[in-house]
Amino acid sequence: MNTTLDIVESFKIAWAAIIANKARGALTTLGIIIGIVAVTTTMTAFNGMQSSFSQAAGAIGVDVVYVSRMPWIVMNDFFDFRNRPNLNISEAQQLEKAFEGRAIVNPSIDTRRDLRFHSRTMEGVSIIGTTEKMPIITNRMPEYGRFLMEFDVRYKKNAAIIGYEVAEDLFGSVNPLNKEINIGRYTFRVAGVMEEQGGNTLGGPNFDRQVFIPISTFIKSFGGRRFMDVDIAVKASAISTLDDLEYEVIGEMRKIRKLRPTEPENFSINKLDSLLGAFNSIVGAVLGIGLLVTSIALFVGGIGVMNIMFVSVTERTREIGIRKAIGAKRRSILMQFLFESATICLLGGLIGILISAGLAAAINASGMMPASLSPGIMLASIIVSVVVGVFAGLVPAFKGARLDPIDALRYE
Amino acid sequence: MSNSYHRNAVLALRDVVKTYEMGAEKVHALSGVSLDINRNEYVAIMGPSGSGKSTLMNIIGCLDIPTSGSYSLDGEMVANKSEGELAEIRNRMIGFVFQTFNLIPRADIFHNVELPLVYGGIPKAERRQRTEEAIEQVGLADRMKHKPNELSGGQRQRVAIARALVFNPSIILADEPTGNLDTKTGEEIMGMFDDLHAAGQTIILVTHEDNIARHANRAIHLRDGKIERDVVTSGDAAAA
Ligand SMILES: Nc1ncnc2c1ncn2[C@@H]1O[C@H](COP(=O)(O)OP(=O)(O)OP(=O)(O)O)[C@@H](O)[C@H]1O
Ligand SMILES: [Mg+2]
Numbered sequence: 001m002n003t004t005l006d007i008v009e010s011f012k013i014a015w016a017a018i019i020a021n022k023a024r025g026a027l028t029t030l031g032i033i034i035g036i037v038a039v040t041t042t043m044t045a046f047n048g049m050q051s052s053f054s055q056a057a058g059a060i061g062v063d064v065v066y067v068s069r070m071p072w073i074v075m076n077d078f079f080d081f082r083n084r085p086n087l088n089i090s091e092a093q094q095l096e097k098a099f100e101g102r103a104i105v106n107p108s109i110d111t112r113r114d115l116r117f118h119s120r121t122m123e124g125v126s127i128i129g130t131t132e133k134m135p136i137i138t139n140r141m142p143e144y145g146r147f148l149m150e151f152d153v154r155y156k157k158n159a160a161i162i163g164y165e166v167a168e169d170l171f172g173s174v175n176p177l178n179k180e181i182n183i184g185r186y187t188f189r190v191a192g193v194m195e196e197q198g199g200n201t202l203g204g205p206n207f208d209r210q211v212f213i214p215i216s217t218f219i220k221s222f223g224g225r226r227f228m229d230v231d232i233a234v235k236a237s238a239i240s241t242l243d244d245l246e247y248e249v250i251g252e253m254r255k256i257r258k259l260r261p262t263e264p265e266n267f268s269i270n271k272l273d274s275l276l277g278a279f280n281s282i283v284g285a286v287l288g289i290g291l292l293v294t295s296i297a298l299f300v301g302g303i304g305v306m307n308i309m310f311v312s313v314t315e316r317t318r319e320i321g322i323r324k325a326i327g328a329k330r331r332s333i334l335m336q337f338l339f340e341s342a343t344i345c346l347l348g349g350l351i352g353i354l355i356s357a358g359l360a361a362a363i364n365a366s367g368m369m370p371a372s373l374s375p376g377i378m379l380a381s382i383i384v385s386v387v388v389g390v391f392a393g394l395v396p397a398f399k400g401a402r403l404d405p406i407d408a409l410r411y412e
Numbered sequence: 413m414s415n416s417y418h419r420n421a422v423l424a425l426r427d428v429v430k431t432y433e434m435g436a437e438k439v440h441a442l443s444g445v446s447l448d449i450n451r452n453e454y455v456a457i458m459g460p461s462g463s464g465k466s467t468l469m470n471i472i473g474c475l476d477i478p479t480s481g482s483y484s485l486d487g488e489m490v491a492n493k494s495e496g497e498l499a500e501i502r503n504r505m506i507g508f509v510f511q512t513f514n515l516i517p518r519a520d521i522f523h524n525v526e527l528p529l530v531y532g533g534i535p536k537a538e539r540r541q542r543t544e545e546a547i548e549q550v551g552l553a554d555r556m557k558h559k560p561n562e563l564s565g566g567q568r569q570r571v572a573i574a575r576a577l578v579f580n581p582s583i584i585l586a587d588e589p590t591g592n593l594d595t596k597t598g599e600e601i602m603g604m605f606d607d608l609h610a611a612g613q614t615i616i617l618v619t620h621e622d623n624i625a626r627h628a629n630r631a632i633h634l635r636d637g638k639i640e641r642d643v644v645t646s647g648d649a650a651a652a
């Protein structure tokens with residue numbers, strides 16, 4: 001018996017059966033639709049988080065240790081850290097001296113200010129006071145113009161390197177280089193525009209909405225006592241491992257802060273690893289919930305489809321008898337019903353994919369995170385829904401295929 | 413029965429018994445039927461209700477197998493065949509016509525008639541040609557795209573005949589083919605069987621009615637699961 005013929009015919013028969021029962025089919029597919037939306041949304045969220053994380057990871061640097069007042073991830077012991085002293089610029093300078101020739105030490109401070117260029121304004125843009133060493137830490141370079149230079153920092157120049165989105169929003173088609181902009185009450189001259197970083201990351205900073213200025217100028221212009229909390233990035237140049245670097249940074253900081261051996265540290269060491277743990281637990285939770293919802297929805301949907309298929313087999317008992325009398329084998333009847341349930345689920349899956357594509361577009365537009373339905377996810381959804389359909393159809397299809405032709409023909 | 417039957421026999425039953433077990437009780441639907449039917453015979457199976465006519469038809473049609481006894485069709489023993497093999501025999505060698513037409517309601521006429529060829533794995537182009545020929549033969553060429561419920565009873569039975577013919581079977585089995593039709597339409601359908609017989613087809617039909625049986629050349633009367641009488645008739649209704 002020719003198998004391709006069988007498949008084409010089975011598909012035609014399945015399609016006709018589904019068309020004949022539109023409302024029933026549509027209702028049954030609801031569970032499948034929800035399941036597929038859940039699975040695609042989960043996978044899309046997972047992909048989005050991964051790309052957000054790797055973007056953030058690039059900016060943080062895998063081989064960089066940060067000294068800050070607070071840990072990046074504060075769980076519930078916030079009050080333990082609250083009374084810690086700020087890190088100040090002189091501590092940063094002492095740390096730099098201690099690591100001279102062995103590591104790059106780069107301090108930075110940040111705040112938010114409004115920007116203005118002629119009549120155009122941007123509100124609450126992240127202003128980062130830092131040094132010419134910043135690109136060594138973050139691997140981010142200007143697309144054109146230049147980054148801060150040593151003399152900008154030494155002479156407290158009003159030089160600004162603006163992020164990609166800042167350039168777009170504030171200048172449009174105007175070339176920003178050497179134009180004067182207002183940062184809060186102060187006037188700065190644009191010296192460079194950073195490469196595009198790709199917009200928002202999941203709840204994290206938007207690297208394209210930043211302005212870099214010399215840290216010295218920052219302190220002079222915006223440096224009230226409240227804003228004097230410096231972050232110090234340390235990147236090893238002659239220290240072999242990150243653990244060694246961390247160990248040495250802690251030692252030097254304890255010396256600078258004159259902590260006695262019994263005293264706990266009153267500063268925190270942060271690095272990519274400390275985010276990774278948090279990231280993994282968030283991703284784990286999202287995946288876990290997503291998969292749970294998915295499997296429940298698909299299970300319930302599958303049971304629904306199985307029920308419908310039982311009804312379908314019973315309703316068509318006589319038809320099965322006719323088909324068998326004129327030569328259908330068990331396999332043909334089995335295929336007929338498996339195709340039908342797979343087609344019902346495939347339809348649900350396709351509708352689910354459409355809904356998910358809409359959701360992804362909405363998430364993308366909302367700016368929460370980059371989201372798009374990858375071909376891989378779509379293919380996976382199609383496979384999942386067909387597999388659910390085949391499994392849901394298995395028992396009813398076997399029931400139909402095993403019917404005795406005489407009994408089936410006599411069925412009223 | 414003379415020996416000439418054997419040589420030309422399209423089917424042969426020997427001591428066929430069919431017993432149904434209803435709990436503790438046994439129902440002997442057929443209790444020892446021996447029968448030869450030759451190629452191009454036109455046979456009416458008659459008998460009172462419950463005498464075993466449908467049971468015999470089911471066995472001849474390979475829808476069922478005897479409890480004991482042997483059955484050979486076109487020289488092949490049917491006993492001990494697998495379900496799949498029986499399906500193949502039904503597909504290629506037997507054309508069924510039922511009292512209740514038994515068309516697939518959702519499928520159009522073309523597809524209904526085409527179906528045996530589909531299960532027989534015939535390529536599409538050939539299927540199409542043979543299906544159209546069969547439908548033309550029963551005079552329904554203009555109804556190919558109609559659904560069964562858009563046709564009259566007589567037309568439906570003609571579709572069933574086209575379906576029975578389409579794979580060029582060794583025998584056509586009809587279980588009370590006119591039972592659901594009025595007399596005039598029944599005669600039309602019987603005329604169709606007469607034509608098929610004239611063209612060389614072997615036909616076995618079950619009927620209660622003498623008028624219908626008169627179309628056949630041989631009448632086998634069953635009673636209580638046994639052959640009571642097996643007579644050659646004139647077939648005068650067919651000639652008329
Ligand atoms: N599946 C079955 N289970 C039990 N008994 C059966 C079964 N099929 C048929 N019988 C019995 O076998 C006997 C013969 O039945 P069959 O259907 O062959 O009669 P029939 O001659 O076709 O009758 P009718 O003219 O009413 O169609 C009857 O007594 C019937 O009750
Ligand atoms: Mg009967």
